Amino acid sequence: MLDECWTSCDPNRAQKGPKFGPNSPRLSRLSVGCIFPLYWPPLSVPLSLSRRRRLSSVALYLLSRVSCLSCAASPQGARHAVQYATRFRPCIDIHKGKVKQIVGSTLRDSSENGNSSLVTNFESDKSAAYYANMYKRDSLTGGHVIMLGADPLSQVAALEALHAYPGGLHVGGGINLENAMKYLDEGASHVIVTSYVFSDGKMNMERLQGLVDLIGRKRLVLDLSCREKVHQVFEWQKFSDVFLDAQSLEFLASYADEFLVHGVDVEGKRLGIDEELVTLLGSLSPIPVTYAGGVSKMEDLERIKTAGRGRVDVTVGSSLDIFGGDLSYQKVVAWHNEQIMVNI
Numbered sequence: 001m002l003d004e005c006w007t008s009c010d011p012n013r014a015q016k017g018p019k020f021g022p023n024s025p026r027l028s029r030l031s032v033g034c035i036f037p038l039y040w041p042p043l044s045v046p047l048s049l050s051r052r053r054r055l056s057s058v059a060l061y062l063l064s065r066v067s068c069l070s071c072a073a074s075p076q077g078a079r080h081a082v083q084y085a086t087r088f089r090p091c092i093d094i095h096k097g098k099v100k101q102i103v104g105s106t107l108r109d110s111s112e113n114g115n116s117s118l119v120t121n122f123e124s125d126k127s128a129a130y131y132a133n134m135y136k137r138d139s140l141t142g143g144h145v146i147m148l149g150a151d152p153l154s155q156v157a158a159l160e161a162l163h164a165y166p167g168g169l170h171v172g173g174g175i176n177l178e179n180a181m182k183y184l185d186e187g188a189s190h191v192i193v194t195s196y197v198f199s200d201g202k203m204n205m206e207r208l209q210g211l212v213d214l215i216g217r218k219r220l221v222l223d224l225s226c227r228e229k230v231h232q233v234f235e236w237q238k239f240s241d242v243f244l245d246a247q248s249l250e251f252l253a254s255y256a257d258e259f260l261v262h263g264v265d266v267e268g269k270r271l272g273i274d275e276e277l278v279t280l281l282g283s284l285s286p287i288p289v290t291y292a293g294g295v296s297k298m299e300d301l302e303r304i305k306t307a308g309r310g311r312v313d314v315t316v317g318s319s320l321d322i323f324g325g326d327l328s329y330q331k332v333v334a335w336h337n338e339q340i341m342v343n344i
Contacts, residue, residue: 024083053245085343086305087313089290090135090335091142092128092169097153099124099131101318122324132164132323138333140168142290143262144192144315147173162187170221171262191215192260194223203242208255218257225262244277246284252289260315261290263293273300275307282308295319297327299321301335 052112059339078256093100124131125219128145135143137223144163147154150173158171163186171329172192197208212219242248244261252259263274283287291304292315305315316332319325 003222022292046067057239059205062317071318085164086301086308086310087142087339088140088332089315090131090140090147091292091315091317092131092143093148093317094128094146094154094157094161094173095120095148096151097157099126099128100148101323102148117240119277121318124323128161133170134322136165136168140333140336141144142189142258142289142313143169145169145171145188146192147171150174157184159162159186170206170260171224172221176212179205180211180215184215190208190219190221190257191220192223194225212255217255220256221258221260222252222256223260225260244280244284249284250286252283256287258287259285259289261289261291265289272296273307275303277313278304280308282311285311290315292317295327298331298335301332304341 085135093102095102095118100120102118102120132143132145143165145158147158154173158173162169162171162183166187167189169188170190170192171188173193175183175191176191176196180193181193193208193211197204197211224242228332232317239313249259261277263277273291278291281291289311291308291315294320295301295314295316301314301316304312317323319327320329320332322326322329
């Protein structure tokens with residue numbers, strides 16, 4: 001495993017050397033995503049100059065990789081990397097052109113139900129671009145711009161956010177083969193896909209493959225929002241036939257750069273996180289994954305870090321004071337920065 005991680009983190013390692021196996025006396029553990037030298041020869045042990053130089057080069061390389069990535073192989077042979085440092089991922093949810101926070105389980109496609117029972121926790125008088133600029137100022141990357149509807153006002157607001165923070169945000173909501181490249185060209189680093197792939201209770205592999213062929217796996221995020229039915233993927237108001245387990249996550253990881261998972265039963269309700277779901281994601285996801293749902297206090301961030309083994313990022317919405325809640329946005333940003341510093 002150490003050989004695999006070492007080589008996959010540096011593709012040229014196999015040619016460069018030095019190479020260590022699991023029985024190496026000086027490199028014996030992969031811990032919290034980092035490779036630590038646990039033994040060094042006593043100063044009294046004579047070493048040749050070449051040997052000392054070799055050990056020094058190893059030490060420098062290990063220090064440079066202190067936030068090393070743990071690697072896993074997909075069934076198709078692709079390499080996926082999971083970073084061991086829980087991060088805060090900001091969000092901008094847009095409905096009819098306005099930044100809002102909603103109860104996720106009440107969202108229904110207006111094309112199916114014109115009298116939507118949408119429950120709104122907060123509606124901002126600030127623009128989507130305002131929040132994008134805030135996240136840019138605070139150096140928060142990989143945030144999610146979600147269009148909660150396909151209306152033109154929401155599309156315009158999403159584009160304004162992408163223009164304000166090019167390369168810093170993912171965008172989702174109504175993404176398909178026809179418009180995915182447009183949003184990437186407008187500044188999104190990734191597009192987030194749910195209903196286009198998970199529709200009518202099925203996973204549409206033809207559509208998923210088409211997206212990967214068009215934009216590449218590295219720019220695609222799969223939204224695997226789910227609720228308790230042995231954690232079945234949930235397209236908001238409809239169950240799909242996909243269950244979140246090791247096999248499905250490993251398979252889908254070969255088609256995406258990241259996963260985004262909303263705990264639909266708790267999202268927008270400030271009632272606490274779905275810890276069982278976080279544990280599952282931290283244990284089984286072979287690629288970076290972000291969890292959203294139920295965070296109401298700083299202790300919930302620590303619970304996610306612990307339950308997810310530092311491998312699950314977190315989105316906070318309705319609870320933040322910038323969205324009408326009680327949880328300090330600045331405290332969450334400070335917590336995020338602490339996680340990054342610990343892993344440098």
